[in-house]
Each structure stands twice: as C-alpha cells, then as structure tokens.
Amino acid sequence: MADFGGDIDTFRTETRAWLEANCPASMRTPMTADETPWGGRRFQWKNPDAKLWLERMAERGWTAPTWPQAYGGGGLSAQQARVLEQELNRIKARPALFSFGVWMLGPVLLEYATEEQKREHLPKIVRGEIRWCQGYSEPGAGSDLAALQTRCEDQGDHYVINGQKVWTSYADQADWIFCLVRTDTTRKHEGISFILFDMTTAGVEARPIKLISGESPFCETFFTNVKVPKSQLVGKLNGGWEIAKRLLQFERQNISAGGFGGAAGLEVEEAALAHVGAMEGKIADPDLRARIAAHKMDAKAFALTVRRVEAEAKAGKGLGPAASIVKYAAATLNQDKQELMLEAMGLDGLGWAGDGFDPRAIRETRAWLRSKGNSIEGGTSEINLNVVAKRVLGLLDHQ
Amino acid sequence: MAVLTEEQNLLRDAAKSFATERAPTTALRALRDGEGWKTGYSPLLYKDMVEMGWAGVIIPEAYGGSEFGLFGLGLVLEELGRTLAASPLHSTALAAASALILAGDEGQKSKWLPKIASGEITATLAVDEAAHHDPAQVALKATAQGDGFVLHGKKRFIPDAASADLIVVLVRTAGRVGDETGLTLVLVEKGAAGLKPTPLHAIDTRGFADLEFDGVTVNGDAVLGVPGEAFAVLMQVLDRARVGLAAEMLGAASQAFDITLDYLKTRTQFGQLIGSFQALQHRAAKMFTALELTRSCVEAALTALDQGAADASQLATLAKAKANETAHLISSEMVQMHGGIGMTDAHDAGLYMKRARVTEALYGGTRYLRDRYARLGGY
Numbered sequence: 001m002a003d004f005g006g007d008i009d010t011f012r013t014e015t016r017a018w019l020e021a022n023c024p025a026s027m028r029t030p031m032t033a034d035e036t037p038w039g040g041r042r043f044q045w046k047n048p049d050a051k052l053w054l055e056r057m058a059e060r061g062w063t064a065p066t067w068p069q070a071y072g073g074g075g076l077s078a079q080q081a082r083v084l085e086q087e088l089n090r091i092k093a094r095p096a097l098f099s100f101g102v103w104m105l106g107p108v109l110l111e112y113a114t115e116e117q118k119r120e121h122l123p124k125i126v127r128g129e130i131r132w133c134q135g136y137s138e139p140g141a142g143s144d145l146a147a148l149q150t151r152c153e154d155q156g157d158h159y160v161i162n163g164q165k166v167w168t169s170y171a172d173q174a175d176w177i178f179c180l181v182r183t184d185t186t187r188k189h190e191g192i193s194f195i196l197f198d199m200t201t202a203g204v205e206a207r208p209i210k211l212i213s214g215e216s217p218f219c220e221t222f223f224t225n226v227k228v229p230k231s232q233l234v235g236k237l238n239g240g241w242e243i244a245k246r247l248l249q250f251e252r253q254n255i256s257a258g259g260f261g262g263a264a265g266l267e268v269e270e271a272a273l274a275h276v277g278a279m280e281g282k283i284a285d286p287d288l289r290a291r292i293a294a295h296k297m298d299a300k301a302f303a304l305t306v307r308r309v310e311a312e313a314k315a316g317k318g319l320g321p322a323a324s325i326v327k328y329a330a331a332t333l334n335q336d337k338q339e340l341m342l343e344a345m346g347l348d349g350l351g352w353a354g355d356g357f358d359p360r361a362i363r364e365t366r367a368w369l370r371s372k373g374n375s376i377e378g379g380t381s382e383i384n385l386n387v388v389a390k391r392v393l394g395l396l397d398h399q
Numbered sequence: 400m401a402v403l404t405e406e407q408n409l410l411r412d413a414a415k416s417f418a419t420e421r422a423p424t425t426a427l428r429a430l431r432d433g434e435g436w437k438t439g440y441s442p443l444l445y446k447d448m449v450e451m452g453w454a455g456v457i458i459p460e461a462y463g464g465s466e467f468g469l470f471g472l473g474l475v476l477e478e479l480g481r482t483l484a485a486s487p488l489h490s491t492a493l494a495a496a497s498a499l500i501l502a503g504d505e506g507q508k509s510k511w512l513p514k515i516a517s518g519e520i521t522a523t524l525a526v527d528e529a530a531h532h533d534p535a536q537v538a539l540k541a542t543a544q545g546d547g548f549v550l551h552g553k554k555r556f557i558p559d560a561a562s563a564d565l566i567v568v569l570v571r572t573a574g575r576v577g578d579e580t581g582l583t584l585v586l587v588e589k590g591a592a593g594l595k596p597t598p599l600h601a602i603d604t605r606g607f608a609d610l611e612f613d614g615v616t617v618n619g620d621a622v623l624g625v626p627g628e629a630f631a632v633l634m635q636v637l638d639r640a641r642v643g644l645a646a647e648m649l650g651a652a653s654q655a656f657d658i659t660l661d662y663l664k665t666r667t668q669f670g671q672l673i674g675s676f677q678a679l680q681h682r683a684a685k686m687f688t689a690l691e692l693t694r695s696c697v698e699a700a701l702t703a704l705d706q707g708a709a710d711a712s713q714l715a716t717l718a719k720a721k722a723n724e725t726a727h728l729i730s731s732e733m734v735q736m737h738g739g740i741g742m743t744d745a746h747d748a749g750l751y752m753k754r755a756r757v758t759e760a761l762y763g764g765t766r767y768l769r770d771r772y773a774r775l776g777g778y
C-alpha cells in the first residue's frame with residue numbers, strides 16, 4: 001500500500017478519496033443485526049457489496065489498521081487509525097468486518113505468539129477468512145474463570161483435550177477456537193494454558209443454546225479426546241492465565257469503545273414521539289420525557305468519557321483510571337436505553353413475531369432482551385465494580 | 400483529567416495550594432460561626448484571589464483581564480470547590496462578567512470590566528424570583544421612563560447580592576410572565592434608591608440575599624443590549640455560569656469522595672476495614688464512575704464554550720446536570736458511609752452536603768436542565 005509519510009493531512013485527503021471511490025453505496029446505510037459481517041469459511045454473504053467491501057478494506061489491511069503490514073495489517077499509526085475511523089464515520093460506512101480475531105485474539109498473538117504462529121493466523125484474521133470463538137467459561141467457572149477444568153494432556157507429540165465449555169458465542173459458526181485449558185491440576189492460576197484449534201477437529205461438538213431473545217448466538221461446547229498439535233499452544237505451558245487476562249482487557253476495551261449497539265439505530269426519543277405522541281413538539285408524557293433526557297445525557301457523558309480516555313492515552317498518560325469504568329458504564333447505559341425503548345413503545349413493543357407488529361419494533365424488543373446480557377458478558381458488572389474498588393480505589397479484600 | 404498545557408497546570412497548582420492553605424473548610428466554619436453569613440465571604444480572602452489574577456481570567460486584555468479562557472477559570476473554580484472556599488469569584492468574575500462581555504456595549508464594558516478584573520468591585524447576576532430557576536418566569540416589572548426604566552418587584556436567593564457593587568438584573572419590559580420575549584438585562588448599582596437587599600441565612604452560609612426593587616430607576620446607559628430581547632444572550636450567560644458552577648461542584652464532589660474513600664480505608668468494624676465490605680465497595684466504584692463521567696462533561700463544556708462550538712449549550716446543560724446528580728449522590732453517601740460521625744457538625748460531611756444542595760438549585764435544578772436538554776434535542 002501507499003506510503004503516506006508523516007503528513008496527516010495528506011493521509012486524510014487520500015483516505016477520504018479512497019473511501020469515496022471504494023465504499024459501495026449500500027455499505028453506507030444503517031446495518032441491522034442480521035447483516036453483521038462476521039466472515040469465516042462458512043459465512044453466507046447475503047449482500048455481495050458487503051463481501052466486496054471486506055475484500056477492499058482487507059487488501060489495505062484496514063480491517064486491522066494498526067497491526068504491522070508484515071501480518072497483513074494496515075501498519076497505521078494511532079493517529080492515522082483515528083483519522084481512518086473519522087473518515088469512515090463521516091460517510092457512515094458500515095464496519096467491513098466483525099471479528100473476535102481482530103478485537104481479542106490478534107492483539108494477544110502480537111504480544112505472545114511465535115513468529116510462525118503470527119504468520120499463520122494474523123493474515124487470515126485480517127482477511128476475515130477464519131472466524132474465531134472464545135472458549136473461556138465453563139459450567140463451574142464463570143466469574144471465577146480460573147476454576148476451569150477442561151483438561152489438556154501431553155501425549156508426547158500432541159495434546160489431547162477433554163471437557164466442556166459453555167456460553168461460547170458462535171461456536172457453531174466459528175472455524176477455530178482460542179481456548180483456556182488446564183495443563184496442571186495441582187495449581188489454580190499457574191495450571192492454565194492458552195491453546196488454539198480447529199473447530200472441525202474430531203471430538204469437538206457445539207450445541208446451540210437458545211436465549212431469552214429467541215436467538216441462539218452461543219453454545220455449549222464439548223471436547224472429547226480432541227487431538228491438538230503441540231505447535232498450537234500460545235506462550236508458555238501453564239502460562240496461559242496472563243494471556244487470558246490480557247485478552248479480557250482487549251475484549252473490555254473493545255466493548256467500551258463501541259458501546260453496545262441497539263437494534264437498528266432507532267433513537268429512544270423518536271420511538272417516544274411515535275408511540276406516546278407529541279404535544280407542542282414535546283414527548284407528551286413529561287415523566288418519560290425527563291427520563292429520556294437524563295438517559296441521553298448519560299449517553300453523551302459516556303461518549304465524552306471514551307473520547308477523553310483516548311485523548312489521555314494518546315498523550316502518553318497510558319490508560320487512566322477512567323478507562324476502568326467504561327465497560328460497566330457501557331452496559332448500564334445500553335440496558336437503560338433498551339428499557340426506555342420498550343417503555344416508550346408500550347403495547348407496540350410487546351410483540352414477538354407476526355404481522356401484528358412493526359418489524360422494527362420487534363427488533364428493538366429482541367434487542368431489549370439481548371441487552372440483559374451486557375452486564376454479564378465479558379465479566380459481570382459486579383466483577384467490574386470489584387475490579388474498580390480494588391485496583392483503582394485501592395480497597396482491600398474482605399478477610 | 401484532560402491533557403493540560405503548562406500554563407493551565409500552573410494555574411491549577413496555584414489554585415490548589417491557595418485553596419488548601421488560605422481557604423480550608425475551617426475558614427468557612429469561622430465565617431459561619433461569626434456574622435459571616437451576612438456577606439458570605441471574607442473580603443480579604445477575595446482580595447488575595449484578585450491578586451492571583453483570577454477575577455480577570457475570562458475578561459479580554461483590552462479591559463484589564465488576562466483573557467485566559469473559561470477552561471482556565473474552570474480549573475480555579477474546581478480547586479476552590481474542593482475546600483468549599485467562600486468567595487464572590489463565580490458571581491463576579493464569571494456570571495456578571497459574562498453578561499457584560501456578551502451583552503454590554505463598549506461604554507459599559509470599559510466602565511465595568513476593568514473594575515471587576517482589578518477587584519475594585521464585586522458583582523452578581525440576578526435572575527430568579529421563585530423557588531425554582533426558570534428565566535422565562537421573570538415578572539420583575541420595568542416601566543419605561545425617559546431613555547430608561549423604573550423597576551418594581553423582587554429577586555430571590557441571589558448569590559453575593561447583599562455585598563455586590565453591581566447587579567445585572569433580568570427584568571420584564573414587555574410581555575407576560577412565561578414569555579421568552581420582553582426580557583431585558585439592566586445594571587443596578589449598590590445603594591440605588593429603592594433597592595433593598597435582605598441577607599439570607601441559608602444552609603450553606605455563603606452570601607445570598609433577597610432583593611426588593613421599589614421604584615429603582617435605571618438610565619438608558621445601564622441597559623444591556625436591546626430592550627425586550629435579552630433571552631438569547633441570557634442563555635449564553637447562563638451556559639457559562641452553569642459550567643463554572645459545575646466545575647466548582649466537580650471539585651467539591653471529588654473532595655467529598657476522597658475524604659470518604661480515606662475513611663473506608665481507616666475505619667475498622669468486625670475486625671475489618673469497612674472498605675472491605677462489598678456493599679460499600681460497589682457504591683464507592685459507582686461514585687467513582689459518576690465522577691469520571693462528570694469530569695468528561697465539564698471539561699468538554701468548558702472547551703466548547705471557549706471555542707464557541709455549535710453544541711456548547713447542550714454541553715453546558717449536560718455538565719451542570721451531571722454535576723447536580725454526582726454532587727447529590729456523593730454528598731449523601733459521604734454522610735452515610737461515615738456513620739454517626741457524619742451526622743455531627745464537627746465533621747465536614749454536612750458542609751459538603753449543604754453546599755451540594757445549594758449549588759444543585761442555582762442556575763437550574765436537575766429537572767429544569769433535563770427539560771432544557773430535551774428542548775435543545777428537539778423532543
């Protein structure tokens with residue numbers, strides 16, 4: 001790709017021109033949840049423009065803008081990446097790729113993997129060729145993740161894995177898994193390893209679990225004598241906990257930066273004006289209107305905080321204490337939004353399916369149900385608050 | 400904390416030392432326990448603040464100020480808020496000064512702004528008349544006389560009004576109560592015939608007064624801007640006053656939080672530090688979250704006003720609303736988490752809570768601000 005040198009304005013001009021020329025028109029409209037571009041070997045592209053958009057972005061490495069070019073990334077500086085993001089927002093471009101590989105796995109591979117592992121996995125992530133899932137939680141290990149029991153035994157020239165994961169998002173659609181396994185049963189945190197394997201390996205079985213929203217985005221995942229080459233262990237044997245925690249940081253950061261999306265970009269105040277009605281241009285129910293205004297202010301305060309965290313990080317102050325509250329705040333905010341949305345829609349928002357309800361309203365209702373998971377996934381809100389209390393505020397553990 | 404320039408850092412550090420050394424909460428207590436509530440501040444202390452240059456931070460250089468910007472004044476107010484420092488800095492150098500800067504003509508500005516910057520006078524802005532802030536509800540009647548007006552009516556709970564040398568008064572020159580048109584800003588000087596201030600002894604012992612206007616005359620040269628059309632500029636003045644107050648409230652809430660956090664780390668019960676109880680840990684983490692969110696809003700609003708950004712009014716409304724919520728939450732939790740000692744007059748928790756409630760109400764309570772934010776958002 002072109003070398004933009006140090007001039008950020010030139011970079012902006014060229015980026016703008018490239019996006020104008022290469023982002024298909026249909027990729028500049030709001031995206032619904034079922035249009036999410038996950039990629040992967042088994043992905044069905046409903047809209048050819050989405051596929052084209054991914055290919056064009058991936059070719060420049062712009063699905064992972066700051067990763068080194070040697071691994072297929074964009075090689076951009078943080079400043080350039082910000083400009084790219086601004087320019088993408090300017091034309092309201094849809095994301096070219098949604099990817100656990102980009103958000104979570106890639107960053108830790110860059111830090112912990114061997115050169116060979118990086119060359120093997122990173123370019124495929126950038127191009128959206130391999131879709132990854134996250135094998136962390138188990139029936140007996142949720143918040144207390146390090147209690148995990150899935151066994152990984154050394155069989156000389158390979159490992160054999162036996163056990164069960166749960167809540168594995170998209171395990172039934174993913175191509176590969178990054179998985180936490182127990183390689184030493186005598187120690188808790190120091191007995192965990194971080195390993196990668198193909199979901200089509202014999203002995204892997206993913207059974208979708210149906211959620212309250214009616215969707216089945218996650219699975220129970222069973223491993224029965226799954227053979228994994230030794231070269232697929234990342235980092236040191238029994239050194240997986242450090243990598244696991246690092247990955248969680250990236251996961252939470254990513255959730256934080258993007259917030260949790262609603263269903264289809266419908267704003268709460270629009271819903272209220274439509275379903276409650278208007279009086280002199282105001283939402284007719286003054287109590288609901290006041291709570292919507294309070295929520296909109298919270299949303300703005302959140303966006304300003306994300307921006308401040310970024311600005312502080314860029315000024316070399318590192319991730320300041322404000323960064324620690326962002327996942328908790330994002331979860332609360334989205335749940336408030338979806339509750340207000342449901343309240344504003346009244347009976348029109350209580351539809352599950354069928355012609356009696358506007359499909360947009362049904363999407364919001366499903367999104368309301370889905371939002372209840374925001375304070376559970378990626379570490380529960382209670383655990384987030386524990387972390388803030390202990391790590392940031394310096395409060396001690398109860399004895 | 401935003402990334403500060405070197406000058407801003409210096410300003411903040413100077414304000415921090417000044418507040419802790421010259422205006423700790425013991426100074427507020429001394430004021431309260433004497434007759435201090437009648438003026439609400441120590442004139443000597445204010446004189447020293449003027450020496451620091453703080454009265455001229457937002458005043459243009461042409462009128463004797465340093466034109467350092469609202470962000471700079473916000474840093475000072477935040478530090479002074481930490482110790483609940485009592486002074487007419489906000490009412491004089493921010494609220495009244497903004498009215499003169501934004502609405503005054505050349506003559507009015509060159510007459511009054513240098514006196515504010517030099518500390519020769521104190522000033523205030525008088526808007527409210529009833530229990531709740533709402534500028535459109537102003538009734539104080541101004542009847543045309545010559546090139547000016549005669550004023551009849553009342554103002555309620557006006558900051559530093561008993562001692563102020565100059566009062567920027569919002570009056571109704573036309574229209575009915577509730578109309579946004581027909582409002583006018585006029586300047587009234589201390590001691591004007593027919594002006595009667597009554598000092599108020601409020602929960603927060605800083606200076607507040609009710610004002611009675613019984614036939615006070617103002618000449619044409621004391622009218623700010625076009626008569627009857629003050630509403631739009633008043634909103635800009637109030638945006639500035641609100642953000643400045645929000646900065647002060649952020650400081651007070653931060654300090655209240657720090658004191659509380661310290662107590663959680665020192666008080667022992669059941670053989671444990673009380674800060675090890677998860678019920679308190681989670682509430683502490685939520686308070687911290689509220690503080691961080693509020694800080695983002697205050698800093699963004701100060702910056703937006705300095706830059707004249709298009710969304711400055713939204714951000715100013717947001718900043719005061721978040722500061723209201725956060726000051727309310729933290730000051731109440733400060734009492735609760737201190738247990739019995741938090742209920743005593745000897746402890747500062749009560750001072751922080753009283754100051755919080757007063758600042759929450761000034762220039763717009765939470766309900767008013769939510770309404771304004773919704774209006775600005777078109778719903």
Ligand SMILES: Cc1cc2nc3c(=O)[nH]c(=O)nc-3n(C[C@H](O)[C@H](O)[C@H](O)COP(=O)(O)OP(=O)(O)OC[C@H]3O[C@@H](n4cnc5c(N)ncnc54)[C@H](O)[C@@H]3O)c2cc1C
Binds near residue numbers: 134373377378
């Ligand atoms: C939508 C969604 C997607 C997910 N995707 C994945 C995925 O792809 N891969 C994966 O591995 N996992 C995934 N998870 C699992 C998720 O990480 C766990 O659900 C989560 O960590 C909580 O664990 P748990 O469900 O066992 O609840 P538990 O840990 O049993 O928690 C139950 C309750 O107890 C509280 N609690 C627990 N410990 C404490 C404590 N110390 N202090 C105070 N309260 C406490 C919790 O906050 C919670 O309210 C997903 C979950 C959701 C909802």
